[in-house]
Amino acid sequence: MTQPITSKVYKRRQYFIDKDFQSGFILKFLGVVAAGSGLTVILLYLFSLHSTTVAFVNARVTVMTTADFLVPILLQTMAVVTVLVSLGAAVVMVFVSHKIAGPLYRFKQTFRELGNGNFTNQVRLRKGDQLHEVASDFNQMITALRNQIHAIDAALTDVRSAMEAIGEYNVEDNKRKHFLELRQKVQELERAASFFKT
Known part of the structure; x- marks a missing residue:
């Protein structure tokens, strides 16, 4: 049984x-x-x-x-x-x-x-805990920062897409060096932005 x-x-x-x-x-x-x-x-x-x-x-x-x-x-x-x-x-x-x-x-x-770099968490408090108002403000700050990180990621994606559309060989010879430097800076920014988890 x-x-x-x-x-x-x-x-x-x-x-x-x-x-x-x-x-x-x-x-x-x-x-x-x-x-x-x-x-x-x-x-x-x-x-x-x-x-x-x-x-x-x-x-x-x-x-x-x-x-x-x-x-x-x-x-x-x-x-x-x-x-x-x-x-x-x-x-x-x-x-x-x-x-x-x-x-x-x-x-x-x-x-x-x-x-x-983890912006996926928020402060969660129990019902009887103190500091609920501080936690709410803090969570709003995390959300605002997360939104800013998303905006930066989107802007970097747009810049990368525009650079790919132009292409390295469609740039005049005297501007190609600047184009390659710009591409390198975009890659550095993408690596830095990849640190953040949203």
Whole structure:
């Protein structure tokens, strides 16, 4: 008995596309979270420095500055909050940075292709990715350059056809040298234009 064929959908599990960029992005964001927590503790300490608080410590009534009373509690609370917020922020930032690093990776690949003369590709981004407007402008530029390359190819073909129609031996002797130089230049241009894939 044969089993039915089921197709499995594989989801991408590579969350770090550009580890240096994404790690730096996340660490900078977490640094801001930690700095905000530290600044909160320092400001609360400074604002409560000139007031006193009556507290029960080990079943005894104690009078102390509000800062001395609050700082241990604040430090513990801010440490827990900072760790929890940092963990949540790190997870969110992995996904947010993925939506930036992915398009940057695709741009880099397209740049390499263009550098190799391949104008057949365009930047394609996923629905939730960032930089869609930049990709659209970039793709328009590639299309415009591709059209210009086609125009150059067409002009070279026209020049070659005209030169073949004239023929080397139909040119006056005193102009034949210039005709042959022109043919050589056209061949050089055709070789240079053949580098581009459109």
